Amino acid sequence: MNSRKKELLSLNPNRLFSADPTQRAIAQRLYADVKNLPILSPHGHTDPRWFAEDASFGNPTELLIKPDHYVFRMLYSQGISMESLGIRTHDGTATASDPREIWRIFAQHFYLFRGTPSQLWLEHVFSEVFGLEHRLNEHTADEYYDRINAALQSDAYRPRALFDRFNIECLATTESPLDTLEHHIKIRDSGWQGNVITAFRPDPVTDPDFEGFRENVSALGELTQLDTSSYTQYLQALMQRRAFFKSLGATSTDHGNPTAITADLTREQAQSLFEKVLTGDFSAQDAETFRGQMLTEMAAMSLEDGLVMQIHPGSHRNHNQTVFKRFGRDKGADIPSQTNYVDALKPLLNKFGHRTDLSIILFTLDETTYSRELAPLAGHYPCLKLGPSWWFHDSPEGMRRFREQVTETAGFYNTVGFNDDTRAFLSIPARHDVARRMDCTWLAQLVAEHRITEDDAQALAQDLSYNLAKRAYKL
Template identity: 65%
Template sequence: MANFKPLVLDDDRLFPADPTVRAIARRLYAGIKNLPIVSPHGHTDPAWFASNANFDNATSLLLLPDHYVFRMLYSQGISLESLGIRTKDGTPVETDYRKIFHTFAKNYHLFRGTPSRIWLDSVFHDVFGLEHALNSDTADLYYDSINEQLVKPEFKPRALLDKFNIELIATTEGAVNSLKHHAALKGTGYEKRVITTFRPDDVIDADRADFLSNIKKLAEQTGQDTHSWQGYLQALRIRRQFFRDHGATATDHGHPTAKTANLSETEASSLFQLCLSGNASKEQTELFRGQMLTEMAGMSIEDGMTMQIHPGAFRNHNPSIFERFGADKGADIPSPTEFVSNLKPLLDKYGNNAALKIILFTLDETTYARELAPLAGHYPALKLGPAWWFHDSPEGMLRFRHQVTETAGFYNTVGFNDDTRAFLSIPARHDVARRIDCRFLAGLVAEHRLSEDEAHELAQQLTYQLVKQAYQLD
């Protein structure tokens, strides 16, 4: 017998169970649920918006780019090959997209209790209007219905920006990226709505296999001698301006740790030469990354770009997966991260400069109350990014608010960013953040720690104003 259960999204989802607090949360949410979405940091493909072509099919859009999805399936023994994930050497993988979708549908129960389930159900219900829960019996219904809709004009990427009420979305590109897709947007009216972010890890991380080739490309792009310390720094300034010309208001730095350094020019130059030689130790390449965070902070004061630091991920923890499929295949794992000592060299030099805007993120929740909130609650240059990646979840967001608010307040945080490749889930992700913020604020109102008028004002700011201020998007 076919299993056609209804797909229902309760209007009170994620709100408190207590009826008094829930009523307050409802009122707060009603005031902000329809505010425009500002997505200041993410990894959507700019080619989508440049070409404005319809998406191919449900599998290639919803499953293949989303490591949240296939890491869960892989954890249950389902091979990445069977999910259509391309191999580095071109070894054949499953290409029957309907079959892949069936595998996903058959195992959709694995996502119970996860944020992925919340996001996906919202996409299925709100974006595609599906009325039955996903399972093996409804897999074809889902696949066919989604594909029928994807070919329509209203499902082109630019039309979806309007449908989703996305005021601005930022992508993230490496320092030597040509930005050809952002260039193609110029003159379309979307160039200020789809902007880039400068992520220079490709020319700063000497542990990368492509570090030297990227340094060479940096020289070709800028006309600078990137084998000299000053030429290298000037080349980075030129590329930052190039990104600024394509809309960038922020930089992003995905280092393994939060280590910073403040070396003399002679010391920094010698370390750079050692990295170029390929003979630097792991400690020396880490020191170089730390020095470059301080250099990037100085450049942010010069050009006004907001600086984001995303440390603490052990990237590509599974070597066999990395060797066969490459990076970003669900094998990145959070690591313990120390901020107080690691950031001190940078903060000694620039932390008191209110013109500098640094947003700190962490995958180590033990640092929220002990390190990050006290740091942001003191240094003018620091703000706290929202619960990130593994903690971009209802419970993760609540833990963040509970642990940082008493010390850092609300105004040393920067609202929400979705940090996603999964374009269609962006409204759902922002909606979760809005609901959780209203839940947290409602608790403060119910405990008479905040007036409801103040809570309404804060809900607006957490949803919209703070993110625009932090990323200088006004």
């Protein structure tokens, strides 16, 4: 199914722009103004160890396949086992270990990514980062492997050098409250000027359904020297960890609850529910209510410490239980689900929605909520902003649908620009380039239809590419 043995790899400078010549010309002018702006990456999942140790990335397979669930979920969907891709198992049983052979499997099946965002991102990486001239297939697999592998052994391709080359102004990783943040401390103390910060992800100690929840809450107590069997001291422990994260650059929290449900219980009700979930004998409704109460508690904490709150519900995590049991979390089996925001957020918004000193960024995997729920909510409540098209929708068409459905009600300035939300470090410039091209394409259409002026479009392109994220995430 692959193409000719040596098909040229060429990135068209007009990719993603409109085929209409008038709109394309406007988009070209807008894009020229923003394409080289610094990258802000305030929501992501790269490994801080990379930047702390600044060691070589190893080999192409370790860098471009194993950390990227976009890649191996597509291959898995076509019957290619994770064992054959060298994905580590929970029990340590053997999987493929030869990185070149794994790369050959990837190359042989690269045609599966035709028309997907992954093709756009990966071919940008191959061309712009490594200077490869031919497209990837089974005939060029070894050429790719050797060229990329040789590059990765050079100082120019170490994490910090690439961070500078990519013109990244700020990059946030995401850590659990139980993380010691040793790598962030090492980065801070190294004297390197790269701005790598952390973000506070409390799910392991706020979600009763998270594996090891009771043990995690106990570990939180040991870490903070507080009695986390007491609801009051449990909240104090969370505040203490938030302060520690903030001392190492954190400007945001990150909440991956299954739904957007919030709650506003009395302290006595919350204490009773907390004691119940700690026993391990609780219902699904108890878990849902506790998660909802913790979102409201986190909003209250944000009013104290100023951390921006990110809520991204709507993912049925680890849908494939066979994969989860064998390989663990984040292996491409999280599936979007229907999500309610209007009713779910009401308890939190009744309490804090009017506050101008609280910032909550909402994400969704349920696109049907854009115009019906999210845009009207963000277009009214001062505390709410809309996160960009995310995860399964961080694609050209996903970005177009987002702008079409939210702009008329929420405007541009109740959104927060773009964040890449990725573990795949080398794809960060590619993802931001796609977002900038698509925003310029959308703005060019508005200009061509005389709905905004080109001067307005130029200002908006700058805001969407850089200014809105900087302001929303307090960078």
